[in-house]
Amino acid sequence: MNILDQIIKRKKDEVAFSKSKISISNLKDSEFFGRETFSLKNSIKNKSGIIAEFKRKSPSKGIINDKSNVLEVAKSYEKFGASGISILTDQDFFGGNFEDILKVRNEIKIPILRKDFMIDEYQFYEAKSIGADVVLLIAACLSPNQVQEFTELSHELGLEVLLEIHTEEELNHFNKNIDLVGINNRNLKDFKVDLQHSVHLKNQLPGEVLSVAESGIYRVEDYQFLKEEGFDGFLMGEYFMRNQNPEIAFEKFIFNITI
Template sequence: MNILDTIVAQKKKELQEIKEKVSVKELQYYRHFSSPVTSLKKSLAENTEFPIIAEFKRKSPSKGNIHIDANIKDVVKGYQLAGVSGISVLTDTQFFGGSNEDLSDARDLTSVPILRKEFIIDPYQVYEAKAIGAGAILLIAAILTKEEARDLAALANYLGLEVLMEIHDMQEVEKLNSYVDMVGINNRNLKTFEVNLEHAATLASALPDDILPIAESGIHSARDILFLKEAGFKGFLIGEYFMKHDHPEKACMNLKEELIKIQV
């Protein structure tokens, strides 16, 4: 069993427990459920200077503890000041050190669009995403059938959420559907955790023209961003590079300055 299978198995156990505590009907009474959300896709398209989704995560299965004591409030405020297009918040606790509270706190702190980064396999998690304040959700093609991906994306749209679907190879392109707003190509293989920017660039050429392409993982410099921009990417999700610094928000600002400088 690879790490992705392990995470999904754990997620199924967690879902059984949480469904017994909080129903979908109760989620719809959460204060964020009826709140308007801003478009992540629009934010990325309009912010051509810095189309970055900056991520907040404390650890990962591949890297272990990255910034285990990171303060969501300090980081989110700093990301907004840096002018990011969106903020991604990991809500998985066991493997990434996140929580639903992290995302709700982020929502209260910023007007920047927020992506819920989670291993979503059940409609309950889509309702939950809306309830805790997300404006967009991540769907991972590798853990969903084509039908599951369509149904979860359709539900997200129905609830007013945008969908970023993550793919890793050419076979997963067929799981894209009309409810998907953005497609993320993960430069890191979730089964082996190897990173390959060239692979992402090749896969980008197979994407539909109407879905905004986003590069994920393994981005560590302005040069990486320029390489991926030339390959057709319009957005970039960066987490580990920022979070490994003592002050992730400062690393984000420094990257922006570096990117502006080499594009002049």
């Protein structure tokens, strides 16, 4: 069983437990459920294009940063020009939780991506209830029909969808209602990184689709290469979070790509 299979197996148990504790009706009564969401599409077009991530750990890297304060990091990401903020909510494998989004929702005015493994419609109501604006759909753990259904549900809830793909076969998961397509430079099954592979996949998408390069962007040169190849957005987490002060790392990166 590869790591993705392990995550999905655990996620099914986690969702079943959550359903037994909190109903969808209760989720709809939350403080944030009725709020008007921010558009990541518009923010990517009008700002740096960087979706800066808050991530404590990962299965491939172990602990990345378990010291930084999510609110301080998020506010700095916004201050220095992030188009959006990605916050992990998977606890077992990535050290995330809902509280990280709840703590920052009223403190920033840019979109928040709930980054998790979305496999059940219940999770979309969760995302809306905690103040997320965007959800991630990972093609590797969903069928094309599930992607279509989850996209429709997301839009009903006022959420945008970032579809993540990594293989040519997963291009079949794309549908015209998808808001953004993320191409993961890192294979979720073996964690190898290949920027050129991502460019190859991007060139097979419809030209009008907003594309986001995900993972494995460690240098200004990586960012510049992907931008020159036509990517609109850049989901970056480890590059900033592996620093003792992610806020400073992000500020320096923005300075270096704008000089």
